[in-house]
Amino acid sequence: MSAEGELLRAVVEGTAEFDTLLAALRRRGEADLGRVEPAVREILDAVKQDGDRALARWVERFEGRRPERFFVRDYGGAEALAGLDTEVRAALELGAERVRRYHERQREGLFGFEYEERGVRLGSRVLPLARVGVYVPGGKARYPSSVLMAAIPAAVAGVKEIIVASPDTSADVRAACHLAGVHALLDAGGAQAIAALAYGTESVPQVDKIVGPGNIYVAAAKRLVFGEVSIDSIAGPSEILVVADDTAEPAIVAADLLSQAEHDEAAYPLLVTTSPELVDAVRRELAAQLATQPRRSIAEVSLREHGAALVVSSIEALAAVANELAAEHVAVQTRDARALAARIRAAGALFVGSSTPEAAGDYVAGPSHVLPTGGAARHASPLGVYDFVSRSSIIEYTREALAVQAEAIAAFARVEGLEAHARAVEVRTKR
Secondary structure, eight states: OOOOTSSEEEEESSSSHHHHHHHHHHTTOOHHHHHHHHHHHHHEEEEEHHHHHHHHHHHHHHHHHOOSSSSSSSSOHHHHHTTOOOHHHHHHHHHHHHHHHHHHHTTOOOOOOOEETEEEEEEEEEEEESSEEEEEESSSSHHHHHHHHHHHHHHHOOOOOOOOOOOOOOOOHHHHHHTTTTTEOOOOHHHHHHHHHHHHHHOOOSSEEEOOOOOOHHHHHHHHBBBBEEOOOOOOOOOEEEOOOSSSSSSHHHHHHHHHHHOOOOEEEEEEEEEEHHHHHHHHHHHHHHHOTTTHHHHHHHHHHHHHHEEEHHHHHHHHHHHHHOSSSSEESSHHHHHHEEEOOOOOOEESTTOOOOOHHHTTTSSSSSOTTTTGGGTTTOOOGGGGGGEEEEEEEEEEHHHHHHHHHHHHOOOOOOOHHHHHHHHHHOO
């Protein structure tokens, strides 16, 4: 077993150290948004009051540039796609095609319904939102995949206008926007981009909803503008939980842990296993694979500060720990991976079997890779078509149907002290 600070801290079920670490991991979603909220409020208020002028000030201050135009509809997506390397273009087109096909299947179950019983017609009407903003980070890396994963579900839902906010976009991001059906680009990042989308400026139209991950300033801004617009979630650091027994291959487990560790120093690469021997083998593989990783400095910090291996005594305990942690990505690498995956009820996305890398879900599998983090998979879901529609209830009574229920409705109203409610029924039935 290792001490804290090694590549993968390991603890054993039944010890005080195990309980302490598991409790700490349960709280990993507690972001310190309060620390940055005063600065974010200043940005939001300035953009709300001064529009494009304030947006220009904050972009110059935080991004070190002054775009000629912030908001463009002619962003050159088709030209960017045509100019890409053949292999990159083929990958983007494959990802876009598979993500669209998956979400078209998802849409089939979202249509509204209507039924009638005894003179009362009831139903639910489902309509796409008019305009949404998709935030695509532009910090440590470029993420054309995030464009596909957030904008295509919106397009499939029928959103009339999709705006991507991302600073100083690259050709591959613009090409992804074209493939996803994005209508316009906002050339800004950070809290200032969230403010422009939420409130609108002279050049940027106000959206109905903002989706997509970002840093702590973006997360704080999304939380503060919620109510002015809708949001998808408050995203935290990326995370993976590999659930493994003694049949798992150490090289594959280590590679999956590294695939999340390279995202960010704050990422959580986690392992829960029934095999102490696997932990030791995975540590050796991590050291060997790190030696040739281009983002070694980032991944190593993630592994040392947030990496953990929890050793448990049974298959039942594997599922129990997975459900407690409710991780963003859960990779199941056990003898009967499908059976164990069926017992894991809290996960952003399940990757079943050793032939299923998390990276497939990031790029071309089909489901959106915008997932709940920090344990939010207990109550939240992956981004999907359902995030880009609004539902309206439909209620229609005949005169005869209202007469049958009038007494009950009026009685309800008077129990709650709402006499006008009761009379609104009676004025109809007494005519």
